[in-house]
Amino acid sequence: MQLGWMLVFGPLLVVYHVTAVGLFLNERPESFVLPCKIHESATLKCEVHNHTKDEVLNWYRGNRQVDVSSKNSVNSSHVCVYPLTPEDNGIEFSCVLNRDSAVKVTVTLDVQFSPILGGESYLTTEVGNNVQLTCSVKANPQAEMSWRKNGSIITLVKSRYEQFVTSDIFRLNINKVEETDAGIYSCVAAIINKNGTTTITTREIELVVKGRKDALPVEAIAAAAVVGALIILFAMFARRDKIFSKCMKKQEDTSL
Ligand SMILES: *[C@@H]1O[C@H](CO)[C@@H](O)[C@H](O)[C@H]1NC(C)=O
Ligand SMILES: *[C@@H]1O[C@H](CO)[C@@H](O)[C@H](O)[C@H]1NC(C)=O
Ligand SMILES: *[C@@H]1O[C@H](CO)[C@@H](O)[C@H](O)[C@H]1NC(C)=O
Ligand SMILES: *[C@@H]1O[C@H](CO)[C@@H](O)[C@H](O)[C@H]1NC(C)=O
Numbered sequence: 001m002q003l004g005w006m007l008v009f010g011p012l013l014v015v016y017h018v019t020a021v022g023l024f025l026n027e028r029p030e031s032f033v034l035p036c037k038i039h040e041s042a043t044l045k046c047e048v049h050n051h052t053k054d055e056v057l058n059w060y061r062g063n064r065q066v067d068v069s070s071k072n073s074v075n076s077s078h079v080c081v082y083p084l085t086p087e088d089n090g091i092e093f094s095c096v097l098n099r100d101s102a103v104k105v106t107v108t109l110d111v112q113f114s115p116i117l118g119g120e121s122y123l124t125t126e127v128g129n130n131v132q133l134t135c136s137v138k139a140n141p142q143a144e145m146s147w148r149k150n151g152s153i154i155t156l157v158k159s160r161y162e163q164f165v166t167s168d169i170f171r172l173n174i175n176k177v178e179e180t181d182a183g184i185y186s187c188v189a190a191i192i193n194k195n196g197t198t199t200i201t202t203r204e205i206e207l208v209v210k211g212r213k214d215a216l217p218v219e220a221i222a223a224a225a226v227v228g229a230l231i232i233l234f235a236m237f238a239r240r241d242k243i244f245s246k247c248m249k250k251q252e253d254t255s256l
Pocket of ligand 1: 020
């Protein structure tokens with residue numbers, strides 16, 4: 001009876017005993033989000049607890065393994081991400097037990113930085129065209145976006161304006177451009193700080209509007225008409241040549 005129980009639970013006890021180690025990442029047993037600042041560093045320290053022998057730890061950045069020295073991978077291991085860039089924002093780093101990948105803790109980097117705006121800075125169009133002013137936006141936390149023209153806020157009430165926002169693009173469409181649309185446009189990103197102040201980042205785009213090209217003057221039309229007539233005559237001659245040669249060939253054919 002006792003032997004039976006041991007046969008049933010023995011292997012389970014062994015399995016339990018071997019895997020009952022815990023991982024702590026920056027002293028935390030569960031996955032978490034780590035707020036950090038651009039240009040600074042993020043230090044990640046992983047430790048095994050309740051282990052009875054050497055335990056090897058692996059690091060992953062997303063799903064790519066990170067190279068660490070073998071010395072820096074037994075029982076405890078640390079990595080340092082420096083300098084932090086906007087591309088590191090949202091990246092997951094995982095510390096994983098080498099012999100059992102189910103034992104792991106993940107940290108997600110929350111890299112904060114002031115808005116980075118990009119895109120063209122000069123645009124030319126003609127009266128009557130539709131034009132798109134595009135501003136690329138990278139920001140964490142998200143910024144409040146708006147457009148200004150010659151320094152004043154653009155109200156979208158004016159129906160020729162349309163605004164489009166995605167996670168990384170802020171765009172102003174102006175339909176049927178008029179000469180008065182020319183000017184300096186600013187893509188404005190506003191961040192409300194914890195102390196209640198607002199930090200503004202802007203990028204300027206100059207819109208140049210040219211008058212519509214004038215209709216062709218009469219002389220030009222007349223000249224074009226003459227050229228057109230000559231071409232038609234020329235074409236008729238060419239065709240006659242072809243018709244003649246065909247006929248001549250036919251004659252030759254029949255004479256043979
Ligand atoms: C380590 O072992 C102790 C005692 O058995 C237990 O209380 C603790 O929860 C274990 N820690 C981990 C991380 O498994
Ligand atoms: C890892 O931990 C085990 C168990 O505590 C210990 O026996 C071993 O010496 C440690 N290895 C290193 C390299 O510290
Ligand atoms: C905006 O500025 C441009 C260039 O300085 C100027 O030509 C244009 O008239 C201004 N438009 C308005 C509406 O103030
Ligand atoms: C408020 O916070 C911002 C950003 O953290 C800082 O640049 C600014 O100096 C602060 N202003 C005051 C009045 O504390």
